[in-house]
Amino acid sequence: MQLTGFDGKIALVTGAAGGIGAAVVRLLHASGATVVATDREAPVVEASSEAIASTGVRAGLATFHSHALDVTDADAVDTLVATIEADIGPIDLAVNVAGVLSTTAVLDLTAEEWRRTFAVNTDGVLHVSQAVARVMAPRRRGAMVTVSSNAAGIPRHNMAAYAASKAATTMFVRCLGLELAPLGIRCNIVAPGSTRTPMQTGMWTDAGGEARTIAGTLETFKSGIPLGKLAEPEDIANAVMFLLSDQAGHIAMSDLYVDGGATLRG
Numbered sequence: 001m002q003l004t005g006f007d008g009k010i011a012l013v014t015g016a017a018g019g020i021g022a023a024v025v026r027l028l029h030a031s032g033a034t035v036v037a038t039d040r041e042a043p044v045v046e047a048s049s050e051a052i053a054s055t056g057v058r059a060g061l062a063t064f065h066s067h068a069l070d071v072t073d074a075d076a077v078d079t080l081v082a083t084i085e086a087d088i089g090p091i092d093l094a095v096n097v098a099g100v101l102s103t104t105a106v107l108d109l110t111a112e113e114w115r116r117t118f119a120v121n122t123d124g125v126l127h128v129s130q131a132v133a134r135v136m137a138p139r140r141r142g143a144m145v146t147v148s149s150n151a152a153g154i155p156r157h158n159m160a161a162y163a164a165s166k167a168a169t170t171m172f173v174r175c176l177g178l179e180l181a182p183l184g185i186r187c188n189i190v191a192p193g194s195t196r197t198p199m200q201t202g203m204w205t206d207a208g209g210e211a212r213t214i215a216g217t218l219e220t221f222k223s224g225i226p227l228g229k230l231a232e233p234e235d236i237a238n239a240v241m242f243l244l245s246d247q248a249g250h251i252a253m254s255d256l257y258v259d260g261g262a263t264l265r266g
Contacts (some may be wrong), residue, residue: 005246010089011080013099014128016073017043020147023237024095029064031241033093036084037067053134059111069112071098072129081131095242096125101199102161114161121165122172129176133185140184143248145240146173150193150216150259157220166191170255174198177253186252188243192194193259195231227260 012150015021015038023248025045037045045064060223065088067082084091102117104110125146127199136142151159152166170189177187194200194213203212211221216224 003031003241003245003247005244005249006093006241008251009033009092010036010084011093011095011244012036012038012084012091012128012132014038014069014108014124015096015097015147016045016066016119017041019097020192020233020240021097023095023233025064025239027234027237028093028095034065034088036065036067036080037087038067038080039098040068040070040120041065042068051190067187071128072119074127074191077127077131082134085135085205089228090173091132091135092142094128094142094144095240095244096144098124098167099147099149101202102165103158103203104161104204105162107192117161118165118168120157121162122168126172127189129173130177133176133180136185137180137183142185143244144173144176144185145152145177145243146170146187146189147236147240148189148255150191150263152191153255153257153265155221156233156235157222174253174255181235181252186243186248188248188251189255190236190239190243191255191257191259192231192236193257193262195233195236196226197233200230202248206247223262223264225260225262226264229257229260231260 011033013021013025016025017039025035028035037043045066070076104113109263142205148170149166151163152170156163173187173189180187214225216222236258239256
């Protein structure tokens with residue numbers, strides 16, 4: 001099935017400097033979208049021949065725009081959205097990928113670490129989603145996808161702040177989707193599990209980290225991955241692309257787990 005609904009559209013992506021965000025940018029661009037890629041520092045973005053080949057669309061028909069954006073700064077978000085609308089065109093699609101990890105045990109968790117985690121993972125999604133929704137609403141069209149985490153749905157050892165921030169974000173997006181659906185704007189969530197990104201590999205202390213992640217660890221009550229492999233960033237990006245596409249035109253407020261079965265839930 002060829003996904004459609006991207007050619008000539010303008011898409012805003014946060015957290016686009018690497019990992020899942022960069023994969024989303026590549027696929028959107030290869031599908032014909034004009035992509036505004038953002039991160040705390042303006043990301044370097046380029047189309048991959050693999051992404052172009054997988055979609056069958058010549059990426060030269062679209063363009064990249066790269067901007068620095070701190071999603072914790074609501075005024076900066078509003079300013080960028082206004083700039084995009086004025087200088088590039090109407091935002092049709094938006095993907096919230098920006099996020100930070102926290103691996104502090106609850107008894108050691110400081111108020112500052114809690115606020116740092118929520119500032120990006122939850123407040124940042126609020127700021128971007130509000131700003132984009134305000135320009136989409138009068139047009140009565142658009143689609144947003146937020147990359148959350150399977151940690152939003154299952155307790156994780158030494159990850160209370162991260163899991164709580166993602167759970168809050170997930171419910172925020174579902175409430176947002178409820179309010180925006182009557183305006184023709186679809187809001188959905190993709191919840192990845194362990195994915196081969198710097199966030200994941202940075203938690204490994206030795207060469208056995210990947211094997212332990214796949215097998216699970218009894219001492220931390222963490223289940224393994226039934227599919228027996230990590231996700232690649234493109235696996236998550238493909239799910240994002242589906243939810244943005246015309247083929248998902250009747251899907252709203254969904255929470256799609258893409259974790260190889262790790263949380264043993266749908």
